[in-house]
Amino acid sequence: MRLVIDGDGSPVKEEVISLGKEFHLPVVIVTSVDHYTRKEYPAFVQFIYVDKGADRADYRIVKEIQKEDIVITQDYGLASLVLGKKARAFHHNGKEYLIETIDELLMQRYLGAQMRKSGSRTKGPKPFTAEDRQHFKQILREVLQKSSSLRK
Numbered sequence: 001m002r003l004v005i006d007g008d009g010s011p012v013k014e015e016v017i018s019l020g021k022e023f024h025l026p027v028v029i030v031t032s033v034d035h036y037t038r039k040e041y042p043a044f045v046q047f048i049y050v051d052k053g054a055d056r057a058d059y060r061i062v063k064e065i066q067k068e069d070i071v072i073t074q075d076y077g078l079a080s081l082v083l084g085k086k087a088r089a090f091h092h093n094g095k096e097y098l099i100e101t102i103d104e105l106l107m108q109r110y111l112g113a114q115m116r117k118s119g120s121r122t123k124g125p126k127p128f129t130a131e132d133r134q135h136f137k138q139i140l141r142e143v144l145q146k147s148s149s150l151r152k
Contacts, residue, residue: 001147004065004087006073007031007047008057011128012092015137016072017045023144028064030057070143076105093132094139 003020005013007029020027021042030048041047048064050056058078065071067086073079079089079097089097097105112122 002026002028002066002069004061004069004071005029006057006061006071006075006078008035009074010072010092012072012133012136015133016140017041019137019140019144020044022141023148025144030061030064032057070140072140076102076109080106088143090136090140090143092128092136094136096143 003016003025005016005027007013008031010016010029013029017027019025021044025044027045028048029045030050032052033049034052036049037047048060050060055077058073058075058081061071061073061078062081062085065082065085065087069087071078071082071087071089072092073082073089074091076097079091080102082089083097083099083102091097115122
């Protein structure tokens with residue numbers, strides 16, 4: 001099992017890395033070359049850089065993931081592809097994407113895009129707070145604890 005982050009806009013990279021260390025799991029961060037960093041990371045953290053362009057990181061994540069990996073993304077489209085490969089997917093708000101509900105989320109995304117295209121304004125996401133960060137970390141910690149106890 002690995003923790004895979006859709007890294008271009010993820011506000012929870014450090015929390016995932018912290019949990020990767022705690023549970024001895026590799027962390028893979030897939031991001032555009034626009035987000036290249038020289039920051040030093042522990043050896044269990046791997047960066048995969050992709051060319052600029054819409055969905056490049058998503059396609060690479062789909063190529064990289066394996067059954068039982070956990071993907072962190074806010075992209076419903078990517079989440080649907082991940083679920084199809086028997087991996088798990090979580091939003092940075094801690095909510096797990098599920099096969100049973102992904103179609104509804106994709107439809108909401110489509111309808112929102114149609115509204116914006118016709119000139120309507122839609123509300124964006126609320127600012128990500130320290131409490132949101134802690135909530136995400138607690139949810140993922142519980143998931144990892146349960147997974148590690150099942151593997152023993």
